[in-house]
Amino acid sequence: MRTDMAAPGQPQKATYDAIVIGAGIQGSFTAYHLAQRRRDTLLLEQFILPHSRGSSHGQSRIIRSVYPEEYYSRMMPDSFRLWQQLEAEAGIRLYRQTGLVVLGPAGNEKLEACRRSLGDSQVLDATALARHFPGCRLQAGQVAVLDSTGGVLFADRALRAVQEVFRRHGGTVRDGEKVLRIEPGAMVTVTTTGGVYQAPRLIITAGAWTGPLVKPLGLRLPLQPLRIDVCYWREKEPKSTNMGSVSPCFLTVGLSQAPHGIYGLPALEYPGMVKLCHHHGSPTDPEKRDQAPSGADRPDISLLSSFISSYLPGLETQPAVMETCLYTNTPDEDFILDRHPKFSNIIIGAGFSGHGFKLAPVVGKLLCELSLGEEPSHNMAPFAITRFRDVLQSVL
């Protein structure tokens, strides 16, 4: 039950069953699961929605079953099911099945793990790949693993849909309200630029801003925000490669020239332009991401251009459109999904390391379960805060 306590001339004050900080895809799905369980939930967002200053904006994200790590591939059936559930609830299509190929050197350990993660994977040589992905040239000694469930999630549309369904279940979104202070306690108190709110549970899903937000709570999380160049590349001859429309998504593993990986999606945002990005970026502060990295050269662009020359010769070698986005990486690139080690009613979901969108329905469910003291539906060991050393500061 919400109890509004605002007095004339006083900031907004209210009590909820749960407060979620950050209305990106992870916070929005957490709020959605809480509202579905009939918890009166407040979702706070510092910017006016929709916005493009975090990690969840844009039209497209890859979804796939294939994962080198078993603990993620085990979550994917649940995630596909929950995406379908949201599609049904919102009455809108959020997923386009295109298939996905993972390219890498034959015998590469990660590629083998990917193959194993698919019950009935197909390993394609260059000739077989040409049938699925005519625009792509495999290099000598390389193979591709085909994940036919792979495809594209319509990201902006998905974020809007999950927030809409959350509201429909009685949830409250307050955007344009930045959280300034969190006071732990049996009732956690959250002070924003617009009011003071209390709840017996708080979930922090503040993306690249999480580090500074949890520092006053005595937590030093090893989170590194990265500025990512999001690049779109035009076909040399329109419609010559099929990449503008019907080709699969792809990603690389084990390439010596791109150890972090490169991934691509068929044209969706901009007609005829293929999205192709380096799965890495330059360290940044989320408040300063528009300041381009120092120096004139852009190592990411050179790397992508050279990849295109070898693998996707039908594309121009300079990007036609460039945008930016933020990753928030942990040292092992696994998520953080855990309770605060000292304040067990404060839950943290962070460090999605450039691969969290597809799993957001499951992440939201797990954060909801943690906050309600329920047994989590999946193995949480890989996501524990305590896997990092020295996270608890002595100030507490």
Ligand SMILES: Cc1cc2nc3c(=O)[nH]c(=O)nc-3n(C[C@H](O)[C@H](O)[C@H](O)COP(=O)(O)OP(=O)(O)OC[C@H]3O[C@@H](n4cnc5c(N)ncnc54)[C@H](O)[C@@H]3O)c2cc1C
């Ligand atoms: C270029 C790019 C490509 C990607 N591709 C894929 C992909 O193909 N597949 C995939 O699965 N994943 C992909 N990802 C990763 C995925 O998009 C992210 O993991 C996911 O969006 C992270 O969501 P989030 O909710 O944690 O962060 P965000 O979306 O950044 O949300 C955090 C929110 O918290 C708010 N906030 C922060 N501080 C405060 C405060 N003090 N008060 C109030 N609000 C606050 C922020 O404004 C923000 O809206 C990609 C990411 C990028 C950048």
